[in-house]
Amino acid sequence: MIKDKRINVLIQKNDLKSKMWKKALxxxxxxxxxxxxxxxxxxxxxxKNIVLKKPDAIIFRxxxxxxxxxxxLARFFSEFLTILFANSLGIKILWICHNIDKETDxxxxxxxxxxxxxxxxxxxxxxxxxxxxxxxxxxxxKNSTVEDISFGKIExxxxxxxxxxxxxxxINEDNTKIYGLTVGSINYKTVHFKEIPxxxxxxxxxxxxxxxxxxxxxxxxxxxxxxxxxxxxxxxxDILFIDDYVRIDExxxxxxxxxxxxxxxxxxxxxxxxxxxxxLPILALENTFxxxxxxxxxxGFVLKNDYSNLKKVVTNIENNxxxxxxxxxxxxxxxxxxxxxxxxxx
Numbered sequence: 135m136i137k138d139k140r141i142n143v144l145i146q147k148n149d150l151k152s153k154m155w156k157k158a159l160x161x162x163x164x165x166x167x168x169x170x171x172x173x174x175x176x177x178x179x180x181x182k183n184i185v186l187k188k189p190d191a192i193i194f195r196x197x198x199x200x201x202x203x204x205x206x207l208a209r210f211f212s213e214f215l216t217i218l219f220a221n222s223l224g225i226k227i228l229w230i231c232h233n234i235d236k237e238t239d240x241x242x243x244x245x246x247x248x249x250x251x252x253x254x255x256x257x258x259x260x261x262x263x264x265x266x267x268x269x270x271x272x273x274x275x276k277n278s279t280v281e282d283i284s285f286g287k288i289e290x291x292x293x294x295x296x297x298x299x300x301x302x303x304x305i306n307e308d309n310t311k312i313y314g315l316t317v318g319s320i321n322y323k324t325v326h327f328k329e330i331p332x333x334x335x336x337x338x339x340x341x342x343x344x345x346x347x348x349x350x351x352x353x354x355x356x357x358x359x360x361x362x363x364x365x366x367x368x369x370x371x372d373i374l375f376i377d378d379y380v381r382i383d384e385x386x387x388x389x390x391x392x393x394x395x396x397x398x399x400x401x402x403x404x405x406x407x408x409x410x411x412x413x414l415p416i417l418a419l420e421n422t423f424x425x426x427x428x429x430x431x432x433x434g435f436v437l438k439n440d441y442s443n444l445k446k447v448v449t450n451i452e453n454n455x456x457x458x459x460x461x462x463x464x465x466x467x468x469x470x471x472x473x474x475x476x477x478x479x480x
Contacts, residue, residue, distance in 0.1 A: 139163065140163045140164065140165045141162075141163060141164045141165065141190045141191075141478060141479075142164075142165050142167060142183065142187050142188075142189040142190060143159070143164055143165065143166050143167065143189055143190060143191045143192070143193060143474075143478065144167050144169065144179065144180065144183055144189045144191075144192045144193065145166055145167070145168050145169065145192070145193040145195070146168075146169050146173055146176070146193065146194055146195045146196070147168065147169065147173070147195055147196065148168035148169065148170050149168075150288070150404075151285065151404065152166065152168045153168070154285070154286060154288075154289070154467045155467060155470055155471060155474070156168070157467065158286075158466075158467035158468050158470065158471035159471045159474060159475065161468075161471065162471060162472075162475040164471075164474075164475060164478065167183065167189070172209075173196075173209055173212070173213075174205065174208050174209045174212050175212065176209075176212045176213055176215075176216040177212045177213075177215040177216045177219070178212075180192065180216050180219060180220065181219070184219075184223070188223065188225070189225055190225065190226065190478055191225060191226035191227070191228060191258075191477075191478045192216065192220055192225055192226070192227055192228070193228045193229070193230060193474075194213070194227070194228070194229045194230070194253055194257075195229075195230045195232060196232055196233075196237065196238075197237050197246060197249050197250060197253075198237050198238055198239035198240075199237070199239060199240060199241050199242055199245065199246055200239075200241065201241050203242065206241065206242050206245055207245070210245055210248070210249055213249060213252065214252065217252055217253070217256050221256055226258045226477070226478055227253070227256055227257045227258055228257060228258060228259050228260075228261060228474070228477060228478075229253045229254075229257040229259070229260050229261065230261045230263075230283065231260050231261065231262055231263075231271065231275075232263060232401055232402075233399055233400065233401045234262060234267055234270055234271050234274055234399075234400040234401065235270075235274065235399055235400045236399065237250075238321055238322075238323065238399075239321075254275045254276075254277050254278050255277050255278075257278055258279070258477060259278070259279055259280075259281055259477045260275050260278040260279070260280045260281075261280075261281055261282070261283045261473070261474070261477075262280060262281075262282050262283075263282070263283065263284060263285065263401070263402040264282055264284060264402050264427060264465075265282040266423070266426060266427060266430060267282065267400060267402075267423070268280055268281070268282055270400055281473055281477070282473070283469065283470035283473045283474065284402075284464075284465040284466065284467075284469050284470050285402070285404055285407045285465065285467070285470070286407065286462070286465060286466040286467035286468070286469070286470070287407065287411050287462060287466070287467075288404070288407055288408045288411055294380060294381050297349070297376055297378070297380045297381075297382070298382070298387075300374065300376060301347055301349075301374060301376075301382075301387060302387075302388075304345075304347065304374040305347075305387070305388075305389040305390070306389070310343050310344070310345045311342070311343035311344070312342070312343060312344050312345075312391045312392075312448060312451065312452065313344075313345050313346070313347060313389055313390045313391055314333070314344065314345075314346045314347070314390070314391065314392050314393070314394045314417065315346070315347045315349075315382075315384070315387065315390045315392070315393045315394065315414070316330065316346065316347070316348050316349070316350075316393070316394045316395060317347075317348075317349045317350055317380060317382055317393075317395075317405065318349075318350050318395065318403075318405060319350055319351065319352065320350065320352040320355050320356070322398075323397045323398050323399040323401070324395075324397060325396060325397070325398050325419070326394050326395050326396045326397075326419070327348070327352065327363070328360070328363060329394075329396075329419065330346055330348065330366075330367075330373070330394070331363070331366050331370075332441065333346070333394065333437075333441075334346065334370070334372055334373070336441040336444050337444065337448075340444055340445050342444065342445065342448055344372070344448075345372045345373070345374075346372065346373050346374070346394070347373075347374045347376075347390065348367055348373055348374065348375045348376070349375075349376040349378070349380040349382070350376075350377075350378075350379070350380065351377065351378055351379050352377065353377035383412070384408060384409060384411075384412035384414045387412075390414065391414075391415070391451050391452065391454075392414065392415045392416070392417050392434070392435075392451045393405070393409040393414050393415070393416050393417065393434075394416075394417045395409075395416060395417075395418070395424070396417070396418040396419040396422050396424040396425065397422065397423070397424050398422055399423070400423050401423070402427065403424070406424075406427070406428075406433065407465070409433075409434075410433050410458045410461055410462065411458075411462075413454070413456070413458050415433070415434040415435060415450075415451050415454055415456050416428050416433055416434030416435075417434060417435055417437055417447065417451070418434060418435075418436050418437070419436070419437055419439060420436050420437065420438050420439055421439065431457070431460070431461045431465075432455075432456050432457040432460070432461070433456050433457070433458060433461050434456060435447045435450050435451060
């Protein structure tokens, strides 16, 4: 019987990011096993794999909680036991911290603070999603060793032709000079959605012919939390609003000039990589980490909060002198895999 010499590593959440890291880690003989379903099952996932083959490391990711206190406490105890077992068995603990300053969903912030503190104290490494975040991560996680990893170029999924045809028809129906694209979900940090009315208004004041494509399953949220913005999206002739999850290959959208996305937290949107893969400039707002990242790597342009540089930004977007190729020289799934491999084997 041939003994499997591969290193086994468990990771929370079976999503595109985990799949891409898994593919890159295979070059290092690391088998990344993703956990399906609720993270409440962490301890059972760990125990099951210990029986099959003790993992060399486990990787925590998102620490979002629930609206239910019972479910939030169940997750807390599951994570606590997982950390306890892993630590006692010499299994390395890594935390890919997607959101440095706070989790996207914090219904019970005191409990979340304790959960984050546990990982700060017991992780062999806290991994952040860009080197520009290391300094701030060191401030937040004083008891941890912090390193950076990254995402990389995205392997495109099949596009939804119905959605793509709607977008193409909208773009082709007149001779508008410039089109912007905003795609994604909505929460406290995705301020770009709220900025779209101002962007269109300021464009009109500056005689800039601008229209926007806005996509994402955000209608229910807006109807409950910002009905004025919802009405703006559905009634404004300069906006195509698709209230649905939309799979888009930005490189196929001839006529779209930029992607408007600027989070206010300290995180890296995966969409920045899809935009950069399509060589689509990113429009971000000043005084945000998004703006800092866009400037540092020359993958887009930064709009001042008073929109005073809008004309200049539009000119830059049209010229599109961004350096996406250099960005991917230092940001790849392989870069992340090398870093993770080094931590696990050290």
